[in-house]
Amino acid sequence: xxxxxxxxxxxxxxxxxxxxxxxxxxxxxxxxxxxxxxxxxxxxxxxxxxxxxxxxxxxxxxxxxxxxxxxxxxxxxxxxxxxxxxxxxxxxxxxxxxxxxxxxxxxxxxxxx
Amino acid sequence: xxxxxxxxxxxxxxxxxxxxxxxxxxxxxxxxxxxxxxxxxxxxxxxxxxxxxxxxxxxxxxxxxxxxxxxxxxxxxxxxxxxxxxxxxxxxxxxxxxxxxxxxxxxxxxxx
Numbered sequence: 001x002x003x004x005x006x007x008x009x010x011x012x013x014x015x016x017x018x019x020x021x022x023x024x025x026x027x028x029x030x031x032x033x034x035x036x037x038x039x040x041x042x043x044x045x046x047x048x049x050x051x052x053x054x055x056x057x058x059x060x061x062x063x064x065x066x067x068x069x070x071x072x073x074x075x076x077x078x079x080x081x082x083x084x085x086x087x088x089x090x091x092x093x094x095x096x097x098x099x100x101x102x103x104x105x106x107x108x109x110x111x112x113x
Numbered sequence: 114x115x116x117x118x119x120x121x122x123x124x125x126x127x128x129x130x131x132x133x134x135x136x137x138x139x140x141x142x143x144x145x146x147x148x149x150x151x152x153x154x155x156x157x158x159x160x161x162x163x164x165x166x167x168x169x170x171x172x173x174x175x176x177x178x179x180x181x182x183x184x185x186x187x188x189x190x191x192x193x194x195x196x197x198x199x200x201x202x203x204x205x206x207x208x209x210x211x212x213x214x215x216x217x218x219x220x221x222x223x224x225x
Contacts, residue, residue: 042218043115043216043218043219044203090156098168098169099144099210099212100169103155103156104155106155
C-alpha cells in the first residue's frame with residue numbers, strides 16, 4: 001500500500017537557521033507530491049507541489065523541495081527560518097487516478113528566537 | 114483564505130447524536146474531498162465527490178455519509194456519534210483530474 005513517512009515528529013531550529021524536513025514515500029509509479037503547512041487552529045495551506053519536470057520545485061514563503069526518485073524522497077527546505085514558520089508540516093502523495101491525498105504523520109516545527 | 118468555506122467552525126454534541134457538516138468549494142472546482150484529522154489517526158481521506166457523484170472512498174465509517182448537491186456544495190453526515198469521532202473534519206476542493214487541493218478551515222467536532 002502507498003504510504004508517506006515523515007521521520008521527524010518534532011524539529012526545533014533557531015530563527016535564521018536553515019531547515020530541512022524529510023519525507024519518504026512508498027509508491028511504485030511516479031507520484032504526485034505535495035507539502036502542506038498547518039498553523040495552530042488553521043486549515044492546511046499548500047506550500048508546493050511536484051507533478052513532473054524539474055525535480056527542484058519552488059513554493060510559497062521561500063520554501064523549496066527536491067524530488068529524488070532514487071531515494072523515494074521529497075524533502076522540504078528553507079535557507080533561513082522565520083519565527084512565523086513555526087507550524088506543522090505535512091508531506092502528502094496522490095496515487096492512482098482519484099486524487100486522494102495520503103498524508104504523512106506530520107513534523108511539528110518550533111522556532112527559537 | 115483558500116476560498117473553501119466550512120460551517121460550523123465548532124460543534125459540540127453528545128454520543129448517539131447526528132450532525133451535519135457543510136462545505137462550499139472554491140468557485141469553479143468540481144471535486145470535493147472530506148478528511149478527518151485526529152490525534153491517533155492523523156489526517157485520513159474519507160470520501161471524494163466529483164460534480165455530484167461519489168468518486169472515491171477511503172476509511173469512512175458506515176455511520177458516516179456524504180453527498181454533493183447540484184450547486185456543488187457538500188455535506189458530511191455523521192450519525193450515532195461516538196467519543197472517538199471527536200476530530201477536526203476538513204473539506205477540500207479541486208478542479209477535475211489530479212490537481213492540488215485547497216482546504217477549508219475545518220470543523221472541530223467534540224463528542225461528549
